[in-house]
Amino acid sequence: MLRSFLTFLLLALCTAPVSAKLYRWVDEAGRVQYSDKPPSITPSSGISELNKSGMVKTTPLPVVSKEEQEKKLQEQAQQKEQQRKDRAxxxxxxxxxxxxxxxxxxxxxxxxxxxxxxxxxxxxxxxxxxxxxxxxxxxxxxxxxxxxxxxxxxxxxxxxxxxxxxxxxxxxxxxxxxxxxxxxxxxxxxxxxxxxx
Incomplete structure (x- = not known):
């Protein structure tokens, strides 16, 4: 498994243009995926960008759920409203x-x-x-x-x-x-x- 990954990575790095990027992510089935293009749907674990050596260049940011986004927006709105009340x-x-x-x-x-x-x-x-x-x-x-x-x-x-x-x-x-x-x-x-x- 490790050998096939290294072979794939070496081939990807050798054949990829200098400016090409390589991405790593874990799909919904728990399998690690590599590609020169990020997936169309961002997985919950996020997407890592790899450098030329195959090392993680950027750590993926966790994907924020819709509920968490709504909660954050609500908290921001409440904070803004409190600031308005304080000014008044x-x-x-x-x-x-x-x-x-x-x-x-x-x-x-x-x-x-x-x-x-x-x-x-x-x-x-x-x-x-x-x-x-x-x-x-x-x-x-x-x-x-x-x-x-x-x-x-x-x-x-x-x-x-x-x-x-x-x-x-x-x-x-x-x-x-x-x-x-x-x-x-x-x-x-x-x-x-x-x-x-």
Whole structure:
């Protein structure tokens, strides 16, 4: 096996033009291959280029899988996004206390919307209770509930639920604003701190 390889290599070197290159790689079946042209599909082990003496001239770089490439691209995108956020943070604030002011302003706007919801909730509840009284009177008299009244009742219940859901969402928003402010303050302190010598 070694003898036939040396014979092939000697012939390849003797017959090849001065500028010709020789490549070595391991195919998918695990066999070592030699050629003056690299394979059309790069094997997972990579391709080595040999010098005139048949020694490895360049060590093959491992072939990066599609998943690894995607992961690397994702990491680079995340790093770029973090750099953008850091720049914006440094340009917007000089002290952590300034972040608190913005946080409180945003929370105040959300709380104002919740106060408006409280008024709406009160009105919607009263409206629903009036409809329920009408329906109760009709039931006592064994009279059918008109379709339009039944529809109105359904809409009143739906409105109440939407207001309650909106308030729940706004409470989550407040917690998100608080968490984001704490995260930004911590990062700002890190960015503003002098680099260790």
């Amino acid at each position: 943070l440094l340009e917007s604030f000089s002290r952590p206390e300034e972040i608190d002011i913005i946080r409180d302003r945003r929370i105040s706007i959300i709380q104002s919307a919740m106060s408006a919801n409280t008024m709406r909730l009160q009105t919607a509840t009263q409206h629903k209770e009036r409809i329920e009284k009408q329906m109760s009177r009709l039931n006592k008299k064994n009279k059918p509930i008109p379709a339009d009244l039944d529809t109105e009742y359904g809409l009143a219940k739906k409105e109440l639920q939407e207001i309650k859901n909106d308030n729940k969402t706004k409470l989550i928003e407040i917690e998100t604003v608080k968490a984001k402010a704490e995260e930004d303050k911590k990062r700002l302190v890190e960015l503003r701190s002098p680099a260790p010598k």
